Amino acid sequence: xxxxxxxxxxxxxxxxxxxxxxxxxxxxxxxxxxxxxxxxxxxxxxxxxxxxxxxxxxxxxxxxxxxxxxxxxxxxxxxxxxxxxxxxxxxxxxxxxxxxxxxxxxxxxxxxxxxxxxxxxxxxxxxxxxxxxxxxxxxxxxxxxxxxxxxxxxxxxxxxxxxxxxxxxxxxxxxxxxxxxxxxxxxxxxxxxxxxxxxxxxxxxxxxxxxxxxxxxxxxxxxxxxxxxxxxxxxxxxxxxxxxxxxxxxxxxxxxxxxxxxxxxxxxxxxxxxxxxxxxxxxxxxxxxxxxxxxxxxxxxxxxxxxxxxxxxxxxxxxxxxxxxxxxxxxxxxxxxxxxxxxxxxxxxxxxxxxxxxxxxxxxxxxxxxxxxxxxxxxxxxxxxxxxxxxxxxxxxxxxxxxxxxxxxxxxxxxxxxxxxxxxxxxxxxxxxxxxxxxxxxxxx
Amino acid sequence: xxxxxxxxxxxxxxxxxxxxxxxxxxxxxxxxxxxxxxxxxxxxxxxxxxxxxxxxxxxxxxxxxxxxxxxxxxxxxxxxxxxxxxxxxxxxxxxxxxxxxxxxxxxxxxxxxxxxxxxxxxxxxxxxxxxxxxxxxxxxxxxxxxxxxxxxxxxxxxxxx
Numbered sequence: 256x257x258x259x260x261x262x263x264x265x266x267x268x269x270x271x272x273x274x275x276x277x278x279x280x281x282x283x284x285x286x287x288x289x290x291x292x293x294x295x296x297x298x299x300x301x302x303x304x305x306x307x308x309x310x311x312x313x314x315x316x317x318x319x320x321x322x323x324x325x326x327x328x329x330x331x332x333x334x335x336x337x338x339x340x341x342x343x344x345x346x347x348x349x350x351x352x353x354x355x356x357x358x359x360x361x362x363x364x365x366x367x368x369x370x371x372x373x374x375x376x377x378x379x380x381x382x383x384x385x386x387x388x389x390x391x392x393x394x395x396x397x398x399x400x401x402x403x404x405x406x407x408x409x410x411x412x413x414x415x416x417x418x419x420x421x422x423x424x425x426x427x428x429x430x431x432x433x434x435x436x437x438x439x440x441x442x443x444x445x446x447x448x449x450x451x452x453x454x455x456x457x458x459x460x461x462x463x464x465x466x467x468x469x470x471x472x473x474x475x476x477x478x479x480x481x482x483x484x485x486x487x488x489x490x491x492x493x494x495x496x497x498x499x500x501x502x503x504x505x506x507x508x509x510x511x512x513x514x515x516x517x518x519x520x521x522x523x524x525x526x527x528x529x530x531x532x533x534x535x536x537x538x539x540x541x542x543x544x545x546x547x548x549x550x551x552x553x554x555x556x557x558x559x560x561x562x563x564x565x566x567x568x569x570x571x572x573x574x575x576x577x578x579x580x581x582x583x584x585x586x587x588x589x590x591x592x593x594x595x596x597x598x599x600x601x602x603x604x605x606x607x608x609x610x611x612x613x614x615x616x617x618x619x620x621x622x623x624x625x626x627x628x629x630x631x632x633x634x635x636x637x638x639x640x641x642x643x644x645x646x647x648x649x650x651x652x653x654x655x656x657x658x659x660x661x662x663x664x665x666x667x668x669x670x671x672x673x674x675x676x677x678x679x680x681x682x683x684x685x686x687x688x689x690x691x692x693x694x695x696x697x698x699x700x
Numbered sequence: 701x702x703x704x705x706x707x708x709x710x711x712x713x714x715x716x717x718x719x720x721x722x723x724x725x726x727x728x729x730x731x732x733x734x735x736x737x738x739x740x741x742x743x744x745x746x747x748x749x750x751x752x753x754x755x756x757x758x759x760x761x762x763x764x765x766x767x768x769x770x771x772x773x774x775x776x777x778x779x780x781x782x783x784x785x786x787x788x789x790x791x792x793x794x795x796x797x798x799x800x801x802x803x804x805x806x807x808x809x810x811x812x813x814x815x816x817x818x819x820x821x822x823x824x825x826x827x828x829x830x831x832x833x834x835x836x837x838x839x840x841x842x843x844x845x846x847x848x849x850x851x852x853x854x855x856x857x858x859x860x861x
Contacts (some may be wrong), residue, residue, distance in 0.1 A: 285714065297715040516836075543836060551712060607716065612724060615717045621861075649722035694785050 271566040279567060284611045290557045290591035296510070297550045297562055298611050299587055303535070304543035305493055313490050315350040317368070317411040321399035322384065323419040323449075331418060332449060337477035339482040341378045346486050347648045352411065354402035355381070358389030358395025368406030390421035392457075400433055400614045403442050412495050413442040413535075414467075416485055418478070420449040427457050436460035441495060443467040443537060445485045449478065451577040453679035455684050463523065466496075468537035471685040473678075491540035494569035499546070502530035504561035506553045512569045515614045516545035519621045519688045538569065547614045555591040562587045617690040620649060624687045631675065640670045643683075658686040739794075754812045759857040760796050768860065772812035777822075778851060779807045793854060802826035802852030815861065816842045819849065826852040 262266055284298035309620045320343070322336055340355070347353060354368040355377070365380055366372070375652045399415050415437065423430065437444060441497040444467040451473075459468035472481050501524070503509055509531050512522040535544060550562055566584045628637035628685035650659035665679040675683075701710045706723035715725055744780045753773040755818055758766040770776060770791060780798035781787035804824040811818045821828035823837040826832075829850035843849070845860040 259840070284716065288714065294712050296712045443767050444803065607726065612716050614724075616722065616724070619717045619722050623722060645721050 279583050279585050281585050282535045282608050282610050283609050286590050287590050288555055289594045290555050292554045293345050294551050294553045297552050299548045300611050301615055302548045314412040317352040317406045317413045319354040319399045319403040319415045321356045321395045321417040324357045324384050324386050325421055326386050327421050331475045333386050335478040336610050337381050339479040340381045342479055343482050345376050347680050352406040354406055356395055356398045358383055360391050362394040362398035368402050392423035393426035396430055396677055400437050412492055414489055415444045418447040419453055422454050434464040437511050440463040446474055465673055472682050488539050492537050494538040497535040497538040498568050499533045500566040502564040507562050508551045509550040510551050513547045513618045516548050517542050557591045557593050559588050559590045564588050621687045636673050640666050716726040755861040757859040775809050777806055777809055779805045801854035807851050819843050
């Protein structure tokens with residue numbers, strides 16, 4: 256046990272540190288726990304944000320658009336993509352580098368990486384994209400990664416936006432390796448699926464490997480909006496790589512970490528000599544991050560003990576003066592009390608802040624969906640159906656009536672046909688991860 | 701270990717939500733939103749560490765607005781009084797049409813720290829806006845002289861004194 260000075264009023268109230276450009280705020284589930292050998296769960300909700308009054312310069316973008324032009328993109332879909340690209344071109348500054356790759360069974364570099372683009376020429380070029388052929392993702396991805404790699408500048412923010420509407424076959428492993436290589440070489444990716452017939456599991460994995468995100472676009476009308484959201488996010492990026500180092504206390508293990516805001520996803524944690532490190536990817540000025548961590552404490556003794564020290568650092572930042580950037584640290588403690596101690600009246604008033612179970616409820620819904628899909632893929636139709644029904648009732652209980660209805664409909668569909676509808680499958684997949692956006696805990700009336 | 705009363709799955713002690721069926725495992729120990737505010741109202745760091753406390757004038761409602769002056773010597777709840785629930789926020793917007801304008805009983809919190817003025821939304825239903833941008837619940841933000849707040853649909857202009 257590590258001796259730590261006792262604060263006069265530790266509480267489960269947020270622990271906050273505001274310094275330099277970062278703002279960390281941690282809410283702990285427990286201030287006191289019974290001292291016992293048995294393993295106990297302890298949760299922390301960590302909010303990471305950049306100070307809003309921060310003055311910074313936008314990092315120059317090195318952007319590559321990789322666009323599916325297979326036959327299925329014919330008509331309104333390809334037209335929506337042409338328009339979206341033409342609008343993006345207007346958002347770029349003369350310092351930004353743009354490249355455009357179109358692909359079907361093979362890839363074609365429409366615009367090789369170029370700074371200070373001729374907007375009119377690029378728009379005219381984009382208007383000539385015609386649909387043909389099938390979808391081979393790796394073809395487009397490979398050409399796109401080459402372009403974005405060649406377009407790198409000293410302080411550029413390197414990003415690839417891929418949009419597809421079809422399944423790719425046989426090259427999935429190559430796509431994953433390419434995404435991993437990109438992530439290791441400071442190229443993040445936004446992977447957009449349009450319509451219902453694409454592989455969300457593949458795009459999810461690629462997003463996770465590259466430190467980006469996968470995005471479901473259910474209608475061509477929303478393509479432009481999705482592109483602009485990415486550009487806005489990139490424009491606010493202060494650090495292309497953010498890392499959280501987690502040093503657990505003695506007899507404490509980090510069980511799992513989930514991002515809950517801006518969308519729910521698992522956070523991969525790598526074990527290092529100094530504890531664990533979680534890569535948080537891009538940190539944008541306008542989009543704060545919230546993480547839910549679960550620790551397991553064993554053999555807790557009476558007295559104050561460190562659960563973990565959380566240290567957030569920005570890596571290779573651009574725009575801001577480097578000497579203003581520093582890491583920020585928060586230390587989390589818990590006090591073990593003897594259940595027999597008559598002088599522990601404070602224990603009875605030790606309550607759990609609602610923000611933690613609220614976040615956890617959403618994370619659990621995300622996990623239930625994962626398990627339902629795993630059941631389905633293993634041929635356990637009854638178990639998957641039951642999970643979807645349970646999910647539906649939990650979703651309804653937290654006021655997510657639309658998603659609850661979708662889950663219930665899909666449970667019925669699954670029981671009848673043994674399969675989910677492509678639309679319902681995506682709606683639930685992306686709906687569960689967006690739960691933190693649509694309802695952040697119980698609201699006051 | 702504890703057992704989920706709903707699906708009987710077993711979990712480590714203090715687990716809060718059943719990951720099998722989503723049931724809440726310790727609801728009786730949760731702080732409901734209002735009492736959680738009571739806890740967060742307690743200071744981690746003393747307010748106004750040096751110098752006299754900051755004061756602001758709030759210009760409430762559409763122009764011509766009505767103004768009220770407050771001293772930020774402690775955290776102040778902005779909300780709408782409700783005698784039935786025994787809720788009386790320090791900055792009471794009920795007289796300014798708070799109910800019609802969608803002001804929650806405990807809507808936001810105004811405070812000062814290290815010479816900065818801080819606003820924090822308290823998970824209000826209709827939201828708190830700072831210069832047109834909706835605030836993330838429970839994420840404190842710095843506000844400045846001339847900033848425009850919106851509590852539900854009720855505008856408040858900030859004048860730092």
